Amino acid sequence: MVEFLLFLVPASLVLIGALIVIFAQNPVHNAMGLVLTLISLAIIYITLNATFVAMVQMLVYAGAVMTLFLFVIMMIGVDKKEQSKESIKGQTLLVSGVLLVLISLLTYVAINSNFTWDLWFEAVQFDIEGTPQLIAGTLFTAWILPFEIISILLIVATTAAIALAYDTKKRKQHV
Amino acid sequence: MFEVTTDWYLSLAAVLFSIGFFGMMIRRNALIMFMCIELMLNAVNLTFIAASKHFGTIDGQVAVFFVLVVAAAEVVVGLAIIVSIFRKQSSASVDVLNLSRG
Numbered sequence: 084m085v086e087f088l089l090f091l092v093p094a095s096l097v098l099i100g101a102l103i104v105i106f107a108q109n110p111v112h113n114a115m116g117l118v119l120t121l122i123s124l125a126i127i128y129i130t131l132n133a134t135f136v137a138m139v140q141m142l143v144y145a146g147a148v149m150t151l152f153l154f155v156i157m158m159i160g161v162d163k164k165e166q167s168k169e170s171i172k173g174q175t176l177l178v179s180g181v182l183l184v185l186i187s188l189l190t191y192v193a194i195n196s197n198f199t200w201d202l203w204f205e206a207v208q209f210d211i212e213g214t215p216q217l218i219a220g221t222l223f224t225a226w227i228l229p230f231e232i233i234s235i236l237l238i239v240a241t242t243a244a245i246a247l248a249y250d251t252k253k254r255k256q257h258v
Numbered sequence: 259m260f261e262v263t264t265d266w267y268l269s270l271a272a273v274l275f276s277i278g279f280f281g282m283m284i285r286r287n288a289l290i291m292f293m294c295i296e297l298m299l300n301a302v303n304l305t306f307i308a309a310s311k312h313f314g315t316i317d318g319q320v321a322v323f324f325v326l327v328v329a330a331a332e333v334v335v336g337l338a339i340i341v342s343i344f345r346k347q348s349s350a351s352v353d354v355l356n357l358s359r360g
Contacts, residue, residue, distance in 0.1 A: 090262045094270050101274055104293050105281030117293050120274075124300055131267070131311045133319050140303075143326055148296070148333050155337045156289060159344045178283040182276055189272030194265045213310070213319045221316050222323065233327050240331035247338035250345070 089130050096123035110156045114149060121145045133213040267308035275301035288340050288350045292333065299329045 096119060103116025121144045128137035171177075222230060278297030285291055303322045310318025340350055347354050 086262055090266060094266075097270065097274060098277070101277040101281075101297055104290070104297060105277060105285065110287065110289055113290055113293055117296060120297065121300065124304060127267070127270075127304065128307055131307050133307045133310065133322075136307060136319050136322050139323070139326065143330060144296075144300075148330060151333060151337060152289065152293065155341060158341060159289075159350050175284055178280060181283070182280045185279060186273060186276040189276065190269050193268035193272050213316065217316050218319055218323075221320050225317075226320050226324075229324060233324055236331055237327060240334050244334045244338040247335070247342050 086130075090127070093123040093126040093130075096120075097127070111153070114152050114156060117152070118145055118149055121149070135213050135215050135218055264308050264312040268305055271301040271304040271308070274298075274304065286351045286353050288343075288352050289337075291352065292336050292340075295332070296329065299325055 100116045100118070100120030100123060104113050104120065107113045107116060121140060125137040125140040125145070128134075128140060275298050278294045278301060281294035281297065282291055285294065303325055306318040306322045306325070308318075310316065343355065344350055
């Protein structure tokens with residue numbers, strides 16, 4: 084019963100936060116809804132024994148990424164009203180139909196699959212706790228090549244962000 | 259009834275992904291669309307963690323880190339693009355972005 088509540092309460096908070104994200108009109112409220120979703124997800128991760136991932140989720144997502152979002156919201160202004168006119172006729176209705184199909188399809192697959200496919204690697208069959216030691220042991224041995232590639236991706240992304248944010252015209256005027 | 263199995267987590271992820279998709283389709287503010295992408299990525303992360311628990315392996319949790327890093331990189335570049343568009347158009351709405359229209 085406790086286990087059930089530990090799932091139900093964060094799960095409802097996740098969904099409430101997600102609904103705030105898509106329906107709130109003030110961008111700051113949307114960002115706060117996303118924070119609610121991310122923190123509730125971190126709680127769910129802890130109940131799934133992924134403690135380290137939960138902490139990283141809090142620090143990176145709820146901390147760094149959301150700060151970035153809020154910075155940009157502050158930069159481009161929160162009082163800009165979004166136009167509510169549909170540029171494609173009947174867009175909301177159409178997407179609602181697609182949403183119903185998608186949600187029922189995904190939930191059907193989630194409930195009816197029995198997860199008995201064979202793993203291509205040797206599974207360690209016990210209730211595994213996601214400690215930093217265990218994750219690092221796998222990350223720096225079996226996953227070392229993706230790890231290196233992802234570090235290159237991060238450098239490229241940083242360089243791209245600097246290049247995009249650099250205002251060449253303004254810079255030349257000042258010199 | 260009160261036993262929480264992997265199906266529950268996967269269903270939650272399915273609903274979360276669908277909400278993110280819905281928001282992506284109905285909102286026009288580029289920032290909100292980015293938040294909806296984050297919702298969808300987080301739904302995928304939840305399936306990874308649930309599978310990790312289900313199979314008793316750590317690889318699912320390692321995969322979440324890669325999704326996290328890609329999401330962070332995507333947000334950095336995306337927000338930089340939004341800011342530079344905002345400088346030119348003074349709007350973050352995706353409806354005004356019709357420069358390459360034929």
